[in-house]
Structure formats: C-alpha cells, structure tokens
Amino acid sequence: MSTEKTINVTVVYIAAPKPFEQKDGSADETLATLKSLVLNAFGLKEGPTPDGNNVTYRLYHQNQALDNLNETIGAVAGHAGALALKLSQQITQG
Numbered sequence: 001m002s003t004e005k006t007i008n009v010t011v012v013y014i015a016a017p018k019p020f021e022q023k024d025g026s027a028d029e030t031l032a033t034l035k036s037l038v039l040n041a042f043g044l045k046e047g048p049t050p051d052g053n054n055v056t057y058r059l060y061h062q063n064q065a066l067d068n069l070n071e072t073i074g075a076v077a078g079h080a081g082a083l084a085l086k087l088s089q090q091i092t093q094g
Helices: 031-042 073-077
Strands: 006-013 020-026 054-061 082-092
Touching: 006 031, 006 073, 020 031, 020 073, 031 054, 031 073, 073 082
Parallel strands: 006 082
Antiparallel strands: 006 020, 054 082
16 A cells, blocks of 8 residues: 555636546646646647747646745645645736
C-alpha cells in the first residue's frame, strides 16, 4: 500500500462547460505540471495571437494568484484532501 498523499484537484475555467478534475493527484505534483494538464484538457495554448496580443493563463486558489509554478499541489492544499482552483485568462496587448 502506497503512503504517498493524494489530492483530488478541481479546476474551473469560466469558458469551459465542465471543470477539469484530477482524482488522486500526487501531492508532489508541481503547479507547472498541473497547469500543463489543465491547459491541454481545456484545449488552451499560451503565447502570441495573430493580432499581436499575448495570452497567458493563471491559476488561483481562494482568489490568490499562484505564481510560483514550482510549488506542489500538496503545499497549496495543506492538510486538505481536495483542492479547488480557478483558471483565468490574461491578455496583454502587443
């Protein structure tokens, strides 16, 4: 039996019909890995757009931006067995 802590992660994106859900995610998984999985699941890409703007996405936990993508989901969740996040699109005009 594994002693590794797991966390159920849910990420809501307002433009998506349903949230991203990861059951039994590893507490050691970084936010960078999670963000990559989330963007892929929602069919989103970061980077320049044809009109010269730049699109990025940020994860939020309890209305606080999670800017340190090297942080683990276990560190963000603390002692909780579940983690609810929001994904927000940021557009920078070029």
